[in-house]
Amino acid sequence: MKLYFIPFACSLATRIAIEEAELDAEFVQVLPGGRLPDGRLFTAISPMGYVPAMETVGGLALTEGPAVLTYIADLAAEGVLAPAPYTEERYQMMRWLNFISTELHKSAFAPLMSKAAPEGAKAWARELAAKRLDLLSVHLDGADYLVGSFSVADAYLLSILNWCEHAGVPIADWPVLLGWRTRMRKRPSIARAMGAEMPLLQAA
Ligand SMILES: N[C@@H](CCC(=O)N[C@@H](CS)C(=O)NCC(=O)O)C(=O)O
Known part of the structure; x- marks a missing residue:
């Protein structure tokens, strides 16, 4: 492949x-x-x-x-890379994949990183990003992974959080997410x- x-x-x-x-x-x-x-x-x-x-x-x-x-x-x-099919955790993983894709990646980070997006769109995206990161921060407080054990949802979230500096999103404002990103970057894969x-x- x-x-x-x-x-x-x-x-x-x-x-x-x-x-x-x-x-x-x-x-x-x-x-x-x-x-x-x-x-x-x-x-x-x-x-x-x-x-x-x-x-x-x-x-x-x-x-x-x-x-x-x-x-x-x-x-x-x-x-x-994922909980077994038909389990509750599997659907939770799908929930996070969708959340990261639609609410974080495309709605918030894509306009922040686009050269074509006007300042108004960026200001709106900054507000959205903050709300989404608040929710993730609460969810990951005291947790190592989005769902039970490591899954593709964690790989996707890490890839988006890697963009914070480039997107002008101050990840240090969410110490839980900063700590999570630091730990994830040490994972061998x-x-x-x-x-x-x-x-x-x-x-x-
Ligand atoms: N809906 C697509 C969006 C993927 C996407 O936005 N990819 C970006 C990189 S993160 C890209 O390839 N951008 C280049 C382009 O659109 O020309 C998905 O979820 O996979």
């Missing part, structure tokens, strides 16, 4: 999941301008031109972070995934 990624974009969560489950994958970087290393346009794989995009073991072109992450979780041994992408980010 192949993961199409941009260094330190939301696709980092999928790389973390692949590392955590010790799965085999090829990583293909989407270059600035939306080209692939072989010169093709990335829109041939992901029609909206965004990562993560996955060419699955069966050859399916899969996009949308929560779907890609759930696919990887289902390839891994049970319990490594996360340290490996970030270590693999850091030189690519610096070169971009």
Whole structure:
């Protein structure tokens, strides 16, 4: 299988999941301008031109972070990246994947990091980000993970919280989240995934 990624974009969560489950994958970087290393346009794989995009073991072109992450979780041994199907925890994990995707990533952080968003949109997004981070901070106070044990939802949240400095979100205002991010970055799979992408980010 192949993961199409941009260094330190939301696709980092999928790389973390692949590392955590010790799965085999090829990583293909989407270059600035939306080209692939072989010169093709990335829109041939992901029609909206965004990562993560996955060419699955069966050859399916899969996009949308929560779907890609759930696919990887289902390839891994049970319990490594997600609670077992049909359990309450599984639905809680899906709740968090959706929350991170819609409420945090796209509504709050995307406008804050966009060069095209006007200041009014950024001010609104800053307010949203604060409310969402308040909720996460209460939820993670005294907890190591979003749900029971490590899951793809944690990998996704970490990837978004990595953007705080770039987005102008002062994570130190949420000491629980700052502490959580610091601990998560020490997890071997996360340290490996970030270590693999850091030189690519610096070169971009
Ligand atoms: N709805 C998509 C959004 C993914 C997304 O926003 N990806 C960003 C990186 S974090 C991207 O590839 N942006 C480049 C672009 O849109 O051209 C998902 O949930 O996977």
